[in-house]
Amino acid sequence: MANVSQRPQDPATPQTLGFLLLDNFTLISLASAIDPLRMANQLAGRELYRWYTISHDGAPVRASDGLQVTPDAATTTPLKLDMVIVCGGVGPHRSVQREHIAWLQSQAKQLRRLGAVCTGSWALAKAGLLDGIETSIHWECLAAMQEAFPGVALTTRLFSIDRDRATASGGTAPLDMMLNLIGRDHGRELAAGISEMFIYDRVRGEQDQQRVPLKHVLGTTQPKLLEIVALMEANLEEPIGLDELANYVDVSRRQLERLFQKYLHCSPSRYYLKLRLTRARQLLKQTPMSIIEVASACGFVSTPHFSKCYREYFGIPPRDERLGVGSGRSTNQRSLLTPPPSQVEAPPEPMSSALLALTQAQGEPTYASVPL
Template identity: 70%
Template sequence: MSSSSSVSVGTATRSVGFLLLDQFTLISLASAVEPLRMANQLSGRELYRWHTFSPGGEPVWASDGMPITPDASWNNPLVADTVIVCGGVGIQSVITREHITWLQALARQSRRLGAVCTGSWALAKAGLLDGYECSVHWEFLAAMQEAFPRVSMSASLFTLDRNRFTSSGGTAPMDMMLHLIGRDHGRELSAAISEMFVYERIRNEQDHQRVPLKHVLGTHQPKLQEIVALMEANLEEPIDLDKLAEYVDLSRRQLERLFQKYLHCTPSRYYLRLRLIRARQLLKQTSLSIIELAYVCGFVSTPHFSKCYREYFGVPPSDERSGAEMSQKPATLTTVQQPSTRPVTTLEQARNESTFASVRMIDRSDLAQSC
């Protein structure tokens, strides 16, 4: 962590509340909270406060059987300007009318609302994702598409859409929070947090969950699942569509109808998407050259690969790689004057850490006054 650059920051401390639903997944909560803690530690400032809530302040059981005692009930004045719903197992059965009413009241107050894991279901149930794009754990993608037709479901790891932000489960909330922190306080800080958590790469909204096709199609269409499996196993040397149809005893016309009906695209388009996603993974995770990437992902030439990549992802592969390298750039080691206000307990605990205040924060208001 050695960089001479610094990070601009506003003066306001953001307050984030986490609504814990019964059987929430603990890893998703931790993945969302820990980046906030580390942002405070590395900056040496109280950039974020966070609290946990339940309807009456009573303990909530996580899906792993651990009871968590929230900081307060949701009627407590601690309620934050940003509220994130933490869902988990059996989400449909744990949401009550009181949950929905409370979330709708927050929306009327123009609060920012988010969700992790299956918490998106609660926001959708309250009608707060109508007209928004939304991410959820892949197990619930199909169910939410059917239950909430006004919500635009995405297989992305997380989605930031205006004042709504939703994330799938596991460690994906960390990526979402790192992007929000980067938006608030700059890329250097989010990159430094990533380094502290030994997090190899900050994934973005274009990164998709690995959704098993059987969870999209259910137990139906085994031939379509077989064809997709063949595609995934043959990315370097793509199989001709006529051959694919022949392998599963279908005509090419029947094959095209299956893809249009269940995957909403042509077989060739789906195959191209698989190859481009694989290329993106290799681009960000290996040192293969663009020429090598084009070859191992089944493209006849580098210009053709670059053209397809840019059309699909919106950036050429060379820019994608340079952007990934920038996101991993180390952050500042300089120190700053300590804030005059009394730090919260987590900041007090962090003072003895060698990384405390290792990212220098520059107040934008000070810059404005000096101009």
Template identity: 70%
Template sequence: MSQINPGVQPPNRLPQTIGFLLLDNFTLISLASAVEPLRMANQLSGKELYRWFTVTHNGQAVMASDGLQISPDASFETAPKLDAVVVCGGVDILHSVTRDHVHWLQAQARHGRQMGAVCTGSWGLAKAGLLDGFDCSVHWECLAAMQEAFPRTTVTPRLFSIDRNRFTASGGTAPMDMMLHLIGAQHGRELAAAISDMFMCERIRNEQDHQRVPLKHMLGTNQPKLLEIVALMEANLEELIDLDELACYVNVSRRQLERLFQKYLHCSPSRYYLKLRLIRARQLLKQTPMSIIEVASVCGFVSTPHFSKCYREYFGIPPRDERSGQHSGQVLAMIPSPDEGNKNPAVMAALQRAQGESTYASVRI
């Protein structure tokens, strides 16, 4: 019986060992989103591809942000030899990273470990100087602070970033998407797709997917008129509101409206409105069976050719390629169907076994 192609993993290599460094008030959902794909990779492949351990600096229990207390597997002194380290951050990250954490992370990097982070854990890597010259992702609440504190690091609003031997993800379920990409690169896309199917994951998001950063977080509360205008735009993506009408709604002049957008959002109001419509169109293309003509219509485009032109200019690919490459049906198609007996039967057998277990589909995304 054939098995999943091991990808870049050399034959007979020991399982990849990953240490999850738990900081005080770390977010449990981010840890689970990173660990569960590893567990399922082992289950579906029928091999121990990964081992993982939780680590704290002194080996004592640590409190997650939801109040649950977690007893780690090891301390800095007792941790096994690791292939990768993932820093798990959460609430109040500025006070959670200590000098001991920094020194241990630096030592791990000197030994050639791959270094990763989830949620606000990127702050810990950056504080240790391990993200200088690298792209990184972090939870949107920490974006502005990291950009200010670590100018040598390219902090992006992407859901996750994989840059050479650094991999970082924002919070929530984004670490799952990142781990699925890493698993796919190491052991094949079929395995990653099968894991996604097990977790009811509609599609595997990629590095081009961005966090939805609340505008209030970017602007603060001192620009109520701009926030009101953007809210009106978001509520009227199909039937567009003229810019003069928008200005009138919030009692500013058209010229003032232009100034507000250029000063705080670094683009014209019409460009920002177009961006909102195109982002909405991308969501519909990826997450619904709506035709391209229907998507163009509900996003306020008068013609499909105009929609396609704008879409290509903004995202770099036409809508039809977006759908064919990213539609969830394509992801599921990589999972062998029962009548394809000559294609990775080990995966299908493992899926069938798992469906009979009480834990099947226990995680919903």
């Protein structure tokens, strides 16, 4: 899929997003995607974004926690959207209907950017709109998605932004995705301000991974492998030798290496190194520990060796990681929330709840607190 050419954003024109609700969508993912837009408007003191919730027939949609949401519009409602985000949840293979697929395909033909949160990527894949696109989806749905849509480039990242597609796994990951998109549109200061308002300690980037439980990947068929990995995770500061690990679970070193190659597609030492480096990344981003202390806490005998391994694995040295330099992709690329070069004129839209929220926020001390 070709990249859409960049165009300057008109600051007077709010970006409009439509959130397509599938049956049994997860409410936390929807809120994590919408509330950053609300707070962006509040901190800027003007309507940067507006949004609509949508169902295929305009009828209320029940979330996975049993709460019902009455949408603002149906898919037949004429809306001038810049981006459509599919909100999925439990059982996406049952929730995605032909009407959803047809509407999403029509949105793609109109050059609208597309996104998904939680398991909403299933709907985009079903519509044939994710082939060759790096895609994130909740880890619980990864295996089924790989089986059903082999042409989709699935990843375990918290969220992925690839060309004119943006997909996020569940829970609070949509919050990170939206903060990154808002930061591209209006600068890091606004994204940081939103993060502070939500008491969100750190905005995670595109390189951050979901923690997929190994039991989910392997099932219960490989108890020895699960036991070995648990031993590795419990001994990051003082790594255990491979021979000793093999003895713990009563297998030979050769059997140990075969298990890792067959089920985890890497050597035991490589997997152990990945665990230690992932832990180091968490410490660098979430604690004030020095690089020397982080290296020691993750089992590295010297700081230069740690820095070399870190750079080779993450593509960035620990010092730059700590400073937030070079993380994520280029901020010069056109934001997904910026309108495409051509936009088909649409009839007047229904009232967006963004205006009501912005009006109510005018009495807040944070109103217009971030100059743009």
